[in-house]
Amino acid sequence: MHTVDHLESLCAQAWPALAEVRLGDWSMRAADGFTGRANSTLTCGDPGMPIPDALAATVGFAREHGIKPTAHVVNASSSERAIRDAGWTVDLDHPGGAESLVMTGPLEKFADGVAESRDLPGWWDMTAGSEVTAAQRHVLGSSENVCFASLIEDGTVIAAVRGAVVEDILHVARLAVRPSHRRKGLARQLMGELAGWGVQQGATTCALQVAEHNEAAIRLYEELGCTEHHRYRYWVPAVS
Structure with missing residues (x-):
């Protein structure tokens, strides 16, 4: 713990x-x-x-x-x-x-597949916007062990998430699904693949920081086996 x-x-x-x-x-x-x-x-x-x-x-x-x-x-x-x-x-x-x-949960509960890290323009568009600043590129991309995970359909990124492993923690952030592709289980699929990548890197636990008003995200993470660790x-x- x-x-x-x-x-x-x-x-x-x-x-x-x-x-x-x-x-x-x-x-x-x-x-x-x-x-x-x-x-x-x-x-x-x-x-x-x-x-x-x-x-x-x-x-x-x-x-x-x-x-x-x-x-x-x-x-x-x-x-x-x-x-x-x-x-x-x-x-x-x-x-x-x-x-x-701040929510945590065991990766083994929902790891399913292994995400490929792909630093694609569409990934950045989904997670940071069309005009990517130096600050955004540094915060999202400069960790030692980071994964730019995405799902692609017809050459277009339709879902994206960012993961970084520090010690035994997979830190998850910037999960996004295009509005046209929501309610199809893509967020869950992508989280499973990112968890699989994290396990390969030696992580055992995921950590997520999510605003209290983001009820949809909280429900998803609870369904994946995550629970509240603390708040800030x-x-x-x-x-x-």
Whole structure:
């Protein structure tokens, strides 16, 4: 069983930011605004200084990199209590949702086939959009052991997902199916093939970070045998 802090660390390694600066156990991250995870300070552990000073450093780092000062905070953690006491508030306006679940499950339960990693233009179009930025390419493609998995029909990518293995964890993200091909079991098929790839790389457990409002994705992952491990929220400085 992974501790919350260890699992958060593995997920962060699987989702590398363009810029990252350590602050004790904390990690300040920036990637030109591409995803909250890559543009926030992960607050697990001890920052090595008083929390108000660490939050001031977080604000300075964010301003230096042109992003919104944001803290990625595990629910009910000691960091959350201290960050609340310092006057920060939950970012209810966060575009991806203020709160997310981290779900885990054994790969052997749903591994079916082995995904081929194909760095195709259609894969990027599905997962990042038609204009792929340097930040997107870095976050999605620079992990040491990454898989660009997709399903193709008549030369067109119809479903895509990104996986990265860190230690024994397969981190899964950016699962997408074209609207014209939904409700046909393609997401489940693709997840099975990605799980098979992860097993080949030595992973035993999948980890997914999914917004609490994404009920369809949560149901899919539950059907695959995943359960909630913990939750985190994004916190921002209170408006003065």
